[in-house]
Amino acid sequence: xxxxxLALAVPLACLAAGCTGVRTLSDPVLLVETSGGIELxxxxxxxxxxxxxxxxxxxxxxxxxxxxxPQTESSVxxxxxxxxxxxxxxIRLPEVPMNFRELRAGDPVHVMGRRKGEIWKxxxxxxxxxxxxxxxxxxxxxxxxxxxxxxGVYVLRxxxxxxxxxxxLVSGTLELTDASGTKRYTTVVGVKDLWRLVxxxxxxxxxRRPIVREDVQ
Numbered sequence: 001x002x003x004x005x006l007a008l009a010v011p012l013a014c015l016a017a018g019c020t021g022v023r024t025l026s027d028p029v030l031l032v033e034t035s036g037g038i039e040l041x042x043x044x045x046x047x048x049x050x051x052x053x054x055x056x057x058x059x060x061x062x063x064x065x066x067x068x069x070p071q072t073e074s075s076v077x078x079x080x081x082x083x084x085x086x087x088x089x090x091i092r093l094p095e096v097p098m099n100f101r102e103l104r105a106g107d108p109v110h111v112m113g114r115r116k117g118e119i120w121k122x123x124x125x126x127x128x129x130x131x132x133x134x135x136x137x138x139x140x141x142x143x144x145x146x147x148x149x150x151x152g153v154y155v156l157r158x159x160x161x162x163x164x165x166x167x168x169l170v171s172g173t174l175e176l177t178d179a180s181g182t183k184r185y186t187t188v189v190g191v192k193d194l195w196r197l198v199x200x201x202x203x204x205x206x207x208r209r210p211i212v213r214e215d216v217q
Contacts, residue, residue, distance in 0.1 A: 028096040028166070029114045029152060031063040031070075032087075034077065040113055040150035042166050043093040046201040050150045051169055051189060052077065052085035064093040070117070080200040082193040098198075099155055099165035100191045103135050110164060113142060113151030127185060131176055135168055139184035143170045153188050167191060 030041040030048060034055035041050030043064060055077060063072045075087035103109070105128035112121050120142055127136040135153075143151050153168035168188040175184045 027065040027094055027119060028164075029065070029112050029119060030093070031114060032150065033061040033063070034058065038147040040148060040152070040169075042150075042152040042169065043095045044098045044166050044197070045095055046098055046197045048075075048086050048089065048093070049080075049166075049169065049194060049197050050085055050087075051083060051171060052079070053146075053149045056085065060087050062087060062089060062093075064089075066094060078200070081196040083189065084193050084196055086197060086200060096154070097165045098191075098194065099167050100195060101155070101167065102191060103155075103167060103188075107155070109137070109167065110154045110156050110161065111137070111140065111142070111151055111170065112154065112164075113148050113170070115142075115145075115148070129176065129183065129185065132174070132185070135188035135190045136174070137170075137186040137188060139173060140170075140186045143186055144173055153190075166194075168194070 028043045030043055030050070032039050032041045032050045035058050036054035039050060039054050041048055048062060056079060057077050060075050060077050061072050062075060063070050073089040073091065075089055078086050078088070080086055103126045105126050107126045108123065109126060110121065110123055112119060114120070122140060122142055124137050124140070127138055129136060142148060149170060149172060151170040152166055153170060154164040155167050157163035157165065168190040171187045171189045173184060174187050175182060
């Protein structure tokens with residue numbers, strides 16, 4: 001009898017681990033559609049986060065990618081401060097942890113976005129410029145389109161892509177010109193602003209009521 005129970009426990013444990021993996025190690029890149037257009041966002045352990053470049057209020061449709069394909073949830077845009085926005089979905093989305101370490105010049109980062117439903121990825125390093133107080137990356141062609149604003153910037157623990165942690169969102173492209181010439185950078189909104197999502201989530205959790213939906217039982 002004991003051997004039978006142990007034999008059953010192994011596949012059940014593997015199944016449980018698989019369910020966890022779908023939520024924590026899957027694709028955290030979100031497609032955010034508002035009345036003003038399309039941008040990207042990320043799903044984190046503190047909730048959805050995006051920059052609200054296409055709209056800062058009103059309805060929003062958030063598409064997340066699970067192991068069996070995309071699913072779209074409707075919600076309402078909520079500001080959390082410093083140009084950072086969130087939206088509460090009724091179901092839990094694939095997510096990654098947030099990392100609140102400030103990036104330094106030379107730090108390696110992993111950038112992820114989505115175009116036409118397909119993920120793109122690029123590894124690069126943080127840059128610095130004495131004229132800019134903020135996070136800079138080398139200019140990236142991938143993020144120059146308006147619908148790529150909000151692409152996630154991650155650090156990889158032990159270089160493992162399955163252990164990525166969100167440290168920022170791509171906010172645009174910056175071009176600087178002086179006597180030595182012109183330099184172009186990709187700009188990033190980092191933890192100095194994203195931390196506000198944590199406080200917002202804690203307030204939300206205090207007032208949350210349980211939601212029952214037949215399609216996610």
